[in-house]
Amino acid sequence: MESLHLTRCSINTATLGHREPLDVTIDRIARAGFGGLAPWRHEVESADVSKIARQIRAHELKVSGYCRSTYFPASTREQRLANIQSNVRALNDAAELGAECFVMVVGGLPEASRDLSAARLQIQDGIGALLEAARRLGVRLAIEPLHPMYASERSVVNTIEQANAIARELDPHNDGFLGVAVDVYHCWWDPALETGVASLGDDKRIFAYHVSDWLVPTTDMLLDRGMMGDGVIDLQGFRRAIEKAGYAGMVEVEIFSRDNWWKLPPDQILQTCAARLRTVC
């Protein structure tokens, strides 16, 4: 299998622990030789988005994704509309940044609800409402299925198949603005992984590919992701499946690691990412 070239690789800024201003992070990522980055809204929204966009263009970096949507489900109609509006505002920034996609972490159950079906319907409605703005602004929407352990609080969309079904229902003619972000951490366990990825590929709906690793043991459900190669995910097998499905886009590293990587200097994290991307991904 061909080793990844860093120009095809991107760093999600969360990987560095969000300890520095975005402009410093962008310079670091460019200096380390990566071809792209994926910034977060709180970083961009607290800075000057035009200036950030210029800095990214000056470095000729790609923006592999813009993280991430405001959760769609809510207890009241007003709040659901406000969530959609918040996402429309973010889409404007995604357009200015030239992002390959807007990453949609769709949200879990609203406060005091046990109704998964209702939450899923609210999410379909929300994505449907956002899709028009996405087309107008030329920003692709990438639904990111999250690991089932996040179903209550972060996402009631938990498999590739489920994300693809939503995309097909909302966008049957498939004009290229609604797809899926595939993250190995969320999907590696899925017995339907290969068929799901192949089916996404047939539809040309793979908009992003995120890597990290599943550590054994995992000590925190949110903030203990592993560096590629340190866990049990068959990363090369996963990439083969993704590429067989036609994906030739960026490979984005997204690692939340409070007690491990986030304690190390950002440049050391970047060097390790680069080495692992070349050897185990």
Add this chain to the structure above:
Amino acid sequence: MESLHLTRCSINTATLGHREPLDVTIDRIARAGFGGLAPWRHEVESADVSKIARQIRAHELKVSGYCRSTYFPASTREQRLANIQSNVRALNDAAELGAECFVMVVGGLPEASRDLSAARLQIQDGIGALLEAARRLGVRLAIEPLHPMYASERSVVNTIEQANAIARELDPHNDGFLGVAVDVYHCWWDPALETGVASLGDDKRIFAYHVSDWLVPTTDMLLDRGMMGDGVIDLQGFRRAIEKAGYAGMVEVEIFSRDNWWKLPPDQILQTCAARLRTVC
């Protein structure tokens, strides 16, 4: 929806924290009015199984399940055969206890492996090898899909659909000895839950039904399950689906709760289980 009668309810002994000898636990469960229990092998194997079986019969308790199989996957053929032999021995005890089923938690990835497919094949082989002994001894095998967060260490069978596919492949004529244990904690998030349960029901393969709850937040991936009603699982909706699929067997409470329920007196846990089974399940 009709309230559950305690005679239809069973207590998995793990719910009490395994703090007392099994004979004491059996007396407690009977005294509290439950119709059954699900003991663990380490309890039974360290006691006199015939004596335990007599005590259970004297109380007219059902054994809703016998917990649980030795994991099937292993790095060597010798170890895989040893695992099957260990499970055959346990089946003998399950038969003596009159268990409704032998609960099969099938195992995760073997040491240093990243090959999910290989582990899944080893599991199919193992269950296939066990099925003959199960028929001979008259003990039903219940494959329990575990939550995907346990894929690395405990089970690479993670959905109802996947468990049912294994059952169908190994036992196409369905003579009643291979089915599935459905646990709300493991399956509640699944977008294919309703179709999966209905399909299991069509095949008459629902052998057990376990309840607990998913807490928000969940602070430990293994030992922070909630008491029914304290979390976000739609327990009544789940029971409706299970009963619509034809299941009329025991409702078993299985709660691992190191820092909460296991700190309380066993009788208080049992009283709370009884109250919650009647009101929220």
